[in-house]
Amino acid sequence: MAGAAPYSDERAREIIAAHMGLEGPALPILHALQAEFGCVPESAVREMASALNISRAEMHGVVTFYHDFHSSPHGRHTLKICRAESCQSMGAEKQANEFLARNKLEWHQTTPDGSLTVEPVYCLGLCAHSPAALYDNEPIGMVDAETLDGLVEEAKGK
Amino acid sequence: MTKIYIPLDMAAVAMGADRLAAAVAKEAAARGLDVEIVRNGSRGMLWLEPLIEVETPAGRVGYGPAKVKDVASLFESGFLTGGAHPLNIGVVDEHPWMKRQNRVTFVRCGVIDPLSVADYEAHGGFAGLKRAFEMGAPAVVEEVTKSGLRGRGGAGFPTGIKWKTVADCAPGQKYVVVNADEGDSGTFADRMIMEGDPLSLIEGMIICGYAIGGSKGYVYLRSEYPVVAKVFQAAIEKAREAGWLGRNIKGSGFDFDMELRIGAGAYVCGEETSLLESLEGKRGIVRAKPPLPAHVGLFGKPTVVNNVLSMATVPMILEKGAKHYADLGVGRSRGTMPLQIAGNVKYGGLFETDFGIPLGEIVNDIAGGTRTGRPVKAVQVGGPLGAYLPVSLFDLPFDYEAFAAKDSLIGHGGLVIFDDTVDMVWMARFGMEFCAIESCGKCTPCRIGSTRGVETIDKIRNGQDVEKNIELLKDLCHTMKFGSLCALGGFAPYPVESALRHFPEDFRKPALEAAE
Numbered sequence: 001m002a003g004a005a006p007y008s009d010e011r012a013r014e015i016i017a018a019h020m021g022l023e024g025p026a027l028p029i030l031h032a033l034q035a036e037f038g039c040v041p042e043s044a045v046r047e048m049a050s051a052l053n054i055s056r057a058e059m060h061g062v063v064t065f066y067h068d069f070h071s072s073p074h075g076r077h078t079l080k081i082c083r084a085e086s087c088q089s090m091g092a093e094k095q096a097n098e099f100l101a102r103n104k105l106e107w108h109q110t111t112p113d114g115s116l117t118v119e120p121v122y123c124l125g126l127c128a129h130s131p132a133a134l135y136d137n138e139p140i141g142m143v144d145a146e147t148l149d150g151l152v153e154e155a156k157g158k
Numbered sequence: 159m160t161k162i163y164i165p166l167d168m169a170a171v172a173m174g175a176d177r178l179a180a181a182v183a184k185e186a187a188a189r190g191l192d193v194e195i196v197r198n199g200s201r202g203m204l205w206l207e208p209l210i211e212v213e214t215p216a217g218r219v220g221y222g223p224a225k226v227k228d229v230a231s232l233f234e235s236g237f238l239t240g241g242a243h244p245l246n247i248g249v250v251d252e253h254p255w256m257k258r259q260n261r262v263t264f265v266r267c268g269v270i271d272p273l274s275v276a277d278y279e280a281h282g283g284f285a286g287l288k289r290a291f292e293m294g295a296p297a298v299v300e301e302v303t304k305s306g307l308r309g310r311g312g313a314g315f316p317t318g319i320k321w322k323t324v325a326d327c328a329p330g331q332k333y334v335v336v337n338a339d340e341g342d343s344g345t346f347a348d349r350m351i352m353e354g355d356p357l358s359l360i361e362g363m364i365i366c367g368y369a370i371g372g373s374k375g376y377v378y379l380r381s382e383y384p385v386v387a388k389v390f391q392a393a394i395e396k397a398r399e400a401g402w403l404g405r406n407i408k409g410s411g412f413d414f415d416m417e418l419r420i421g422a423g424a425y426v427c428g429e430e431t432s433l434l435e436s437l438e439g440k441r442g443i444v445r446a447k448p449p450l451p452a453h454v455g456l457f458g459k460p461t462v463v464n465n466v467l468s469m470a471t472v473p474m475i476l477e478k479g480a481k482h483y484a485d486l487g488v489g490r491s492r493g494t495m496p497l498q499i500a501g502n503v504k505y506g507g508l509f510e511t512d513f514g515i516p517l518g519e520i521v522n523d524i525a526g527g528t529r530t531g532r533p534v535k536a537v538q539v540g541g542p543l544g545a546y547l548p549v550s551l552f553d554l555p556f557d558y559e560a561f562a563a564k565d566s567l568i569g570h571g572g573l574v575i576f577d578d579t580v581d582m583v584w585m586a587r588f589g590m591e592f593c594a595i596e597s598c599g600k601c602t603p604c605r606i607g608s609t610r611g612v613e614t615i616d617k618i619r620n621g622q623d624v625e626k627n628i629e630l631l632k633d634l635c636h637t638m639k640f641g642s643l644c645a646l647g648g649f650a651p652y653p654v655e656s657a658l659r660h661f662p663e664d665f666r667k668p669a670l671e672a673a674e
Binding site: 022023024025026027028030031052061062065066067068069080084085086087088089090121122123124125126127128129130132134137138139140141142 | 168169171172173204205207340341342343344345346349381382383384385417419420421422423424425436437438439440441442443457498499500501502503506507529530538542572574575576577580585588592595596598
C-alpha cells in the first residue's frame with residue numbers, strides 16, 4: 001500500500017523538483033508525495049508553495065480540496081466501500097453500516113491497531129457486480145459481510 | 159499452441175480473473191500443454207466474468223463465470239478444443255446477447271489484445287488516422303460534424319462543432335483533453351474502453367489533435383480506477399514505441415504526444431471546466447462560461463474537451479465515413495449508445511445498440527430484470543444526477559430528446575435498476591447528500607441548496623409538515639436547477655424531482671424509522 005518513508009524536507013524537495021518540468025505539476029507532485037510518505041504533511045505543502053511560487057494558503061486550498069490527500073498517514077491498508085446508487089440497489093448501505101458497527105468504526109476512521117482505514121467511495125465502475133469494494137488497489141465485486149470481515153483480518157496480519 | 163483469453167478488465171479482476179489466469183497457466187504447465195494466455199478487455203457480458211475464451215477452428219468458445227476451482231475440470235473436459243462443460247456458453251460471437259448488439263465503439267473491446275499495436279492494426283486500427291492524414295485537417299472536422307456524433311459525457315453537444323471552434327482559433331498552442339473522470343454510478347463504459355481498446359482512444363486523440371492543430375493531449379482519469387491507469391499508461395508507451403505518438407508521426411509531418419493524469423477523488427472534476435482547473439494544479443472549481451474551453455481552455459489556450467467514448471468513436475467514423483455512422487440511430491441521436499446495465503440486475507453488462515430502443519426492452523429483456531428476482535420499481539438513467547423512471551414509462555425510446563421531454567436525461571447511458579424494496583425518499587436524500595459532499599462550493603444554490611435539501615428531506619422522512627416541506631423541496635430544486643453554475647448543482651434536482659413525481663406515495667408514508 002502507500003509508502004511510509006519518514007518525512008524529510010530534503011526528500012520532498014527532490015520529489016517536487018522531479019516533476020517541475022510538467023505543465024500543471026501540482027497533482028502529480030501531490031500523488032508522488034503521498035506515495036512516498038503515506039500522506040502530504042504540512043511541511044510538504046510549504047515546500048510545494050515555495051517551488052510553485054504560490055502562497056501557502058493557496059497551496060493548502062488545493063491539497064484540502066481533494067478527497068484523496070490527507071495530512072497524516074492512514075492505516076497500513078485502506079478499504080474503500082462503495083456507497084453509490086448501484087451498490088445501494090444491492091443493499092450496500094445496510095451492509096456497510098453493519099460492518100462499521102461490528103468494527104466500532106465510522107467512515108474515514110482507522111482501526112485502533114493502525115492496520116485498516118475505511119473510506120466511502122462513490123462508484124468503482126463495478127456496477128454490474130454490486131456491491132463493490134476496493135482493498136488497497138484490489139477490486140472486489142459482489143462483496144459480502146464475510147469478505148469484508150476477512151479483509152479486516154488480512155489487514156491485521158500484514 | 160492454443161490461445162486462451164482471460165480479461166484484465168477491472169470488473170473481471172474483481173471477480174477473480176487474475177487468480178484464474180494464474181491457475182490456468184499453472185494447470186497448463188503441469189499438463190505440459192502449449193497455451194498462450196492473452197489478457198483481453200471484457201466482452202461486456204459482465205454476469206459471465208471472468209469469462210475464459212478459447213480459440214478453436216469454430217470460433218472463440220466461452221466458459222464463464224469461471225472460478226479457480228473450475229480450472230481442473232475445464233482441462234479435463236477438453237475446453238482447449240471447445241469441449242462440453244457446464245460453464246460452456248458456446249461461440250461468444252454467436253451468443254444471443256452479443257448478436258443483438260451493434261458494436262461500433264466497442265467492436266474491438268474484448269476481442270483484441272489491448273496492449274498489442276499489431277493486433278489493433280490487424281482489426282482496423284489506425285486506418286482512421288491514415289485516412290485523416292490523407293484528407294487534411296479541415297476535411298476531418300467536416301467528417302466528424304457530418305457523422306452527427308454528439309458528446310457521450312451527458313450533455314450531448316455535437317463533437318464536430320466543438321472541434322471546428324478550436325480549429326478556427328488562431329494557430330498556436332492548442333490542447334486535446336479527454337475527460338475520463340467517469341464518476342457516475344452505473345457507468346463503466348469509459349473504463350472498459352480504456353482497458354479493452356485503449357489504442358482507439360489514443361488514435362481518436364491524435365486525429366483530434368491533427369484536426370484542430372494541437373500537438374498535446376491529456377487524459378484526466380479518476381483515481382478510483384487503478385487498473386485502468388496501469389493498462390492505459392502501458393498503451394501510451396506501446397503507441398509511442400510503435401511511432402504513433404511523438405514527432406513526425408509515420409512521416410506525416412504531424413507531431414503529437416500525450417500524458418495520462420490522475421485525479422484525486424473529486425467528483426466535480428468530471429465537469430469540464432473543473433477538470434481543466436484541476437489539470438492546471440488548482441482546486442477543481444468550476445469556471446463560469448463563457449468563455450468556452452474551446453476558446454479559453456487549458457492554461458488559457460483553445461482546448462477540445464471530449465468524453466472517452468466520443469473520442470474513441472472518432473477513428474471508426476474516419477475509417478468508415480461519416481455517413482456510415484449517421485445512418486445509425488433515430489432523430490438527432492445518431493449512431494450507437496453503449497448502454498451500461500447495472501445495479502440489481504440479472505444480466506448486467508455493456509450492451510451497444512442504436513439509439514431508439516425502448517427503456518422497458520432494455521430492463522426486462524436485455525437485462526433480464528432484477529438479480530433478486532423481485533419486481534422492478536425504478537431505473538435511474540444517466541448517473542447519480544439522472545432521473546428515476548418508473549415502470550409506467552418503459553415505452554420511452556432511448557434517445558436524447560425523448561428523455562428530455564420527460565424531464566430526464568440519458569447522460570452517458572448508464573442504467574441502475576432497483577427492485578420494489580427501494581425507498582425513493584432515501585434515494586432522493588442520497589442524491590442531495592452526494593451533491594453536498596461533492597459540491598465545489600463556488601456557487602450558493604449548489605453548496606447551500608444541497609445541504610438544505612438533505613435537511614428538508616429528513617423532515618419529510620420524519621413526517622414533519624410533509625406537504626409544506628415537499629413544496630419547499632420543490633422550490634429548492636427549482637433554485638438549484640436554474641441558479642447553479644454547473645451541472646452538479648443543476649442536475650442534482652433530477653433524481654429528487656423525479657422521485658417526487660413518479661413515487662409520491664413514498665414521500666407520504668407515516669413517519670419513517672430512523673435511517674438504517
